[in-house]
Amino acid sequence: MKTIAEQTWALVAPILENEGYELIDVEFVREGGRHVLRLFIDKLGGSSPGNGVGIDDCERASNAVDSAIEVAELISHEYVLEVSSPGVERPLTRPAHFQRAIGQRVRVRLFRPLFTPPRKSLTGVLVAFENECVEVEVEGAGRFVIERKDIAKANLQPEWD
Numbered sequence: 001m002k003t004i005a006e007q008t009w010a011l012v013a014p015i016l017e018n019e020g021y022e023l024i025d026v027e028f029v030r031e032g033g034r035h036v037l038r039l040f041i042d043k044l045g046g047s048s049p050g051n052g053v054g055i056d057d058c059e060r061a062s063n064a065v066d067s068a069i070e071v072a073e074l075i076s077h078e079y080v081l082e083v084s085s086p087g088v089e090r091p092l093t094r095p096a097h098f099q100r101a102i103g104q105r106v107r108v109r110l111f112r113p114l115f116t117p118p119r120k121s122l123t124g125v126l127v128a129f130e131n132e133c134v135e136v137e138v139e140g141a142g143r144f145v146i147e148r149k150d151i152a153k154a155n156l157q158p159e160w161d
Helices: 004-018 056-074 095-100
Strands: 021-031 034-045 080-084 104-115 119-130 133-138 142-147 153-156
Touching: 004 021, 004 056, 004 095, 021 133, 034 095, 056 080, 104 133, 104 142, 119 142
Parallel strands: 034 080
Antiparallel strands: 021 034, 104 119, 104 153, 119 133, 133 142
């Protein structure tokens, strides 16, 4: 059985695409005593500096998917729908996200410690993504190849000057 987040993704991704947006991630969480369905979107083709997702985009996307989610009855209790930009530390959840991030700094958190010595998190440059494997070069430690199934969470990790 698919999770609410997976069902939501399948339902809203094509709707958002028709509106000119790419679905980056979906979260369904309980926060502050309420359920929150959170959609992270970007403009199709990715944002360029100064041309990211704004409040009007989030409102437009929310209006486009709200009734479809209600009609599909994916969630049987009250919830809040939030639509947001993925931000500069955008999650990498799909193969296309990893492909676009090659050459950029990323942080990868693992479900369990791997490698010797054991590591549960790596921060470095994403150098390759092939055959469901991510290759990250960590300064001073070398290259690490990680199967996508072992990744709990991956995000861009911009360097701040």
